[in-house]
Amino acid sequence: MKKQALEDRRESLGNTVAAGIRRLLVEGAFTPGQRLSEVALCERLGVSRNTLREAFRTLAHEGLVTHQPHRGVFVTSPDAASIVEIYRLRRFIECRALSEAWPSHPAVREMRVAVDEAHARSEQQDWLAVGTANMAFHGAIVALADSPRLNGFFRQILAELRLAFGLMSDKEWLHAPYVDMNRQVLETFEASDTKAAVALLEQYLAQSERVVLAAWERQVAT
Amino acid sequence: MKKQALEDRRESLGNTVAAGIRRLLVEGAFTPGQRLSEVALCERLGVSRNTLREAFRTLAHEGLVTHQPHRGVFVTSPDAASIVEIYRLRRFIECRALSEAWPSHPAVREMRVAVDEAHARSEQQDWLAVGTANMAFHGAIVALADSPRLNGFFRQILAELRLAFGLMSDKEWLHAPYVDMNRQVLETFEASDTKAAVALLEQYLAQSERVVLAAWERQVAT
DNA sequence: CCCGTGTTGATTGTTCAACAATAGCCCCGA
DNA sequence: TCGGGGCTATTGTTGAACAATCAACACGGG
The missing domain is CATH 1.10.10.10 (Winged helix-like DNA-binding domain superfamily/Winged helix DNA-binding domain)
Incomplete structure (x- = not known):
């Protein structure tokens, strides 16, 4: 075999x-x-x-x-309601995890690794790998909360969201803009300005939701 | 067969x-x-x-x-860390769901049904059924958030917590005090005093955590 | 032409029996 | 006491078999 x-x-x-x-x-x-x-x-x-x-x-x-x-x-064929729900949960979970994070938590290193990885893959135009690295970045944010059960749940909804990404063709437009935003969130957080980092993250998520929803609606039109 | x-x-x-x-x-x-x-x-x-x-x-x-x-x-043999983690998640999820709830959400009716059921079973001293009804009450609180995925996740950690309940013998002490507290939370919420209801719920959860942890430590001592 | 209705073929649901692979145990010897 | 070697019970995986169900199609009546 x-x-x-x-x-x-x-x-x-x-x-x-x-x-x-x-x-x-x-x-x-x-x-x-x-x-x-x-x-x-x-x-x-x-x-x-x-x-x-x-x-x-x-x-x-x-x-x-x-x-x-x-x-x-x-x-699973994701619908608009699922996308909206998942982004609502992401804002709920990620922002809370980041805002209450211990500044020198080990997961911060994971965030840095993910940002560097995303940057490297982005230069190679390997958008699939960029998406994976971005997912790892947000997974690391949730890991700041030190809850294995929450980590598992978050990994799950992120995988489901990524299924929706598969519907769309513009992988570059879908992932590329966020590697710099990720870096910005990380560096703002490392500068001990947690509040600003959370605000950036929230803005990031809102923008991502708009892009994904728009692409989804363009998809169902065809 | x-x-x-x-x-x-x-x-x-x-x-x-x-x-x-x-x-x-x-x-x-x-x-x-x-x-x-x-x-x-x-x-x-x-x-x-x-x-x-x-x-x-x-x-x-x-x-x-x-x-x-x-x-x-x-x-699964729950340890103290799991109990603490689950209660942290419960406070995180339940309080947020209740505080942002739409006052006339359909799940409020489920909360009422669960409270009544718990009261009835409590008079019959059927503590297992009281525990089930209490679980349904808190599940209904989370249902206020209108997120199927969150509902599933919450049901899961609640089932895991209940596994820990199985360790303890004092079922009455474990469930009975909370049927009145549940009713109080519900009626405060129905009186449109959301903030007070959330405070009550938070206090409820903290007390429950203390009782469960204490019982757990008494258990491992034997 | 349209509409139920049985029939049929394909796919899933479940069981069973067999073998491979591994972990735990007992016994043995140094 | 400790380490090693095999034995046994249990799990991991397979393949085949049969039952249950669904989807499509042909058929006959209106």
Whole structure:
């Protein structure tokens, strides 16, 4: 078979498969609303149906696919309400985490790493990697709150949001403007001006929401 | 076999099994840290190992059980850090939801129903049902925010907290004092004094945290 | 032409049996 | 007491089989 293609794996195969499908999803390899056939996918991935079903259950729990009984699993097709809701949650969570953050929290280093990574990838015009780095930046902001459960929840809604990104073609316009804004937020925060950093972040999120919503509406028009 | 015991079921068997185990967990039928053998449970529930594994994966995602590769699934044993974290999240989420709530939101009716139910069960001294009703009350508070994703996340951490309740014997002391406090919060909110209602809720949560933590420490001492 | 209605094919839901892989345990020897 | 080697029970994964359900289509009556 082709199992060894994904290294030795230290964890269960079901999780490995779920991670593989998750990557395919955020890379836009499937179109939203598309049905994922069990037999086709388990043949393509070289795993059995039972294992694939476990992976499906994981992804369904994360909201990346939706499961309809006796019909199959479908790539979640985000609607405008979901986008609005997710941005509302992001403002709620990120701003609070940043405003109450301990200035020398270890996650600040992660924020710096993510900003540098995004900048480097941006010069290579690798917009997919820029998006990943930006996600890591905002994940690091939430990590400031020191709540593993909140981290997991946030990672989940961010992955779902990224599914919506896959709908759009202008990856550059979608990610490029924010690498500098991220850096600005970080440096303002490092200058101990937390209040200003939060204001910047809030403005960042509002702008991002506008762009994403506009692109989404342009998408459904076609 | 014994499948029809749980009515006709409209959804998949895996979910039904997960719901059954979930109920057993919050009712305290298992002791935290206990290992749940696959063969023993699937024989007891009359389902196959694959189906039980799907249920396990669901519960592991919810944090009610933890899965250790090649060792099995164990009932999550909450520690003090988890209790503190969950109460921090509750204050974060519930207070915000209540403070920004639309006064005539449909979820207010759910809050009223939960308060009445808790009162009725309390007179019957059915403390397990009182706990369920109290959980429904706080779930309704979060529902004020109109965010399905937040609702799901909150339900999850509340279920995890309830796992900690299972550790303690004094169910009455754990639930009874709060049915009146819940009613007070609701009536203050209905009187359009949102600020006071939030203050009451915050005080409620702080007191509950103290009681649960104290009981938890008494528990580990034995 | 339109509309129920059965029939059929495909897909999912669930079970079962088998084997591989691993962790924990017991026993042994130094 | 400690470390090593195998034994056993349990989990991880597979493949096949059958039941249940859905979607599409053909058919016949109005």
